[in-house]
Amino acid sequence: MINDRELKLFVFSGNDNAAVRRVITMFKDFFNRVAISEDQIPEYLNNISYTLATKRTLLKWRTFIVTDSLENLRNLEVMSAPIMHSLETPIFGFIFTGQGAQWANMGVELLKFPVFRGIIEQAEIYLKGLGCLWSILGECYRSSYLAVLCSNNQQRRSEGQLKIPIYISPNSASQYAPPFKSHWWNFSIISTFIQGL
Numbered sequence: 001m002i003n004d005r006e007l008k009l010f011v012f013s014g015n016d017n018a019a020v021r022r023v024i025t026m027f028k029d030f031f032n033r034v035a036i037s038e039d040q041i042p043e044y045l046n047n048i049s050y051t052l053a054t055k056r057t058l059l060k061w062r063t064f065i066v067t068d069s070l071e072n073l074r075n076l077e078v079m080s081a082p083i084m085h086s087l088e089t090p091i092f093g094f095i096f097t098g099q100g101a102q103w104a105n106m107g108v109e110l111l112k113f114p115v116f117r118g119i120i121e122q123a124e125i126y127l128k129g130l131g132c133l134w135s136i137l138g139e140c141y142r143s144s145y146l147a148v149l150c151s152n153n154q155q156r157r158s159e160g161q162l163k164i165p166i167y168i169s170p171n172s173a174s175q176y177a178p179p180f181k182s183h184w185w186n187f188s189i190i191s192t193f194i195q196g197l
Contacts, residue, residue, distance in 0.1 A: 006042065007068050008049035012080070013059040020061045020083045028076040041070050048073075061085055093193045108140050 012027060014020035036044055045068065065072060065080045072079045110116040124136045
C-alpha cells in the first residue's frame with residue numbers, strides 16, 4: 001500500500017509552449033473523468049507519476065506539478081509550474097561535504113565501474129612509485145576503518161606509512177574530484193563545478 005501523504009512529481013512536456021498547453025488540457029480533462037475511491041488514489045497517483053517519468057518522451061518544453069492530490073491534477077492548468085524550455089546541456093555541480101560525513105567503505109561501490117577503478121589503480125601506481133607500502137584498493141576493501149585502526153597495522157602506523165588522515169581527507173574535493181569527475185564523464189555527465197566544504 002502506498003503512503004497516502006507521499007508527494008509525487010508529474011512532468012508534462014511538448015515540442016513547444018502551445019503543445020505543452022494542449023497536453024495539460026488533455027490531462028486535466030482525463031483526470032476530471034477519473035472515478036476511483038479515496039483509498040485507491042495513492043496507488044493511482046504513483047502509477048501515473050511513474051508512467052509520465054519513465055514511459056513518455058521528455059520533450060524540450062516542460063511543466064510539472066508536485067502533489068499528493070487528484071484534485072490538484074484536476075486543476076492542472078492553475079496548479080502546474082510555469083512552462084519552461086529545458087536547457088540543451090544540464091548544469092551539474094557536485095558538492096563534497098568534507099570531514100565528518102564519511103563511513104566505512106565509502107565509495108567502494110564505484111570501483112565496479114572501469115573508469116573509476118582505472119583512475120584509482122593509476123593513483124596506486126603513482127603512490128607505489130613514491131615508496132608507498134600500502135595499497136589504496138586494499139584499504140578500500142577493508143571491512144571498516146575501525147578494523148584498520150585496531151588491526152595489526154600498528155607497526156605501519158608507527159612507522160608513518162599509514163596515518164589517520166588517509167581515512168579523513170579522501171572525502172575532500174581535491175582527492176575525490178578526479179576519479180569522480182572522470183567516472184561521470186563516462187556517462188556523458190559533465191559537471192560545471194566540484195566544490196569541497
